Amino acid sequence: MSLPTSTLGRTGATVTKLGYGAMELRSSRLDPGEVNRLLNAVLDSGINMIDTSPDYGASEEHIGRAIAHRRDEYFLASKCGCPVGETAGADGPAGREHVFTRENVRAAVEQSLTRMHTDRLDLVQFHISPSPETLAEHDAVAELIDLRDEGKLRFIGISGTLPHLPDQIAMGVFDAFQIPYSAVEREHEEAITAAAQAGGGTIIRGGVARGLPEPRADYPERYKDMIRARNERFEETDLSDLLDGMSEMEFMLRFTISHPDMHTTIVGTKNPDHLAANVAAASNGPLPPQIYAEAKRRFAA
Ligand SMILES: NC(=O)c1ccc[n+]([C@@H]2O[C@H](COP(=O)([O-])OP(=O)(O)OC[C@H]3O[C@@H](n4cnc5c(N)ncnc54)[C@H](OP(=O)(O)O)[C@@H]3O)[C@@H](O)[C@H]2O)c1
16 A cells, blocks of 8 residues: 655645654764664655754754655755754754844755755745744745745745744745644644645644653653643543554544645654554545544544
8 A cells, every 4th residue: 555645735746645754863863874774764665755954953964864865756845944053963843042034044945955965955944933024024035035046945835833824824925834733733723724725735743743652751841741731632532432443643643634635744753663653554544534523523522
């Protein structure tokens, strides 16, 4: 069975509904051989969508080392507005100050190109959901358009959340939106549809709700709290009669890809067995419509 695909909105790119989120590769201390095997297994499994960011530590450098030679096999998305020039491997996901000046936007793109040994990024997304006012203050979109005209990137996107997302969609400049969504985090369900109806590609993060198990000890406290809250929501909802042999992870992933307007979900893992399980789950496609509807009803109750 192969992975289902969709068209990433007006980018026209065909992407697998299961993508790979490379945030888990932020440590510079990961064994290069293991990272090599993992990222090549991602591509060998048929996944053709990879998301990373300048502020995921060593993630971009791992991608450059392991799979730059297979660059034509994946749609490569990174971000901008993040701190630039930080030591690779500096731990932790986003959270440090983001700056949307033209200089910092350009510096991020140039750095991503160098780190990932490529001459083009398929998509560059403004990170941490800046408001249209923040972007306008620095003329940040114009810088990405200049970089696109120079051939350094192909499409422009934004990592968007409420309350700014409707205004970001209304700007009409974004080819793709990165939005959180899962069975236990449905706040953006309608906004995903709005983004797709406006012609944007929709890239879902949080699609397996961070794997459901207890958050890792090295996560920042606010992430741990968020994960525990989602887990509680999951535990409070009895799905046992809906699982029909599926693991909870498979159920969560297939719930996410059941959203009719989601184009790809970028699930992160550095465990090859989890990667294989996610590929198998996504290959089974969306949940049957009545199960998706019933799960939504129970999570809403
Ligand atoms: N735009 C933003 O602001 C933003 C913020 C956060 C993330 N992102 C992007 O979104 C991607 C996804 O991040 P996320 O926060 O949404 O996390 P996620 O992909 O929902 O979950 C990742 C976690 O789930 C675990 N996991 C994955 N598959 C599993 C399986 N089959 N069984 C058990 N555990 C499993 C992973 O641990 P193992 O390594 O042990 O498998 C990891 O701890 C990131 O990589 C990044 O590219 C963007």
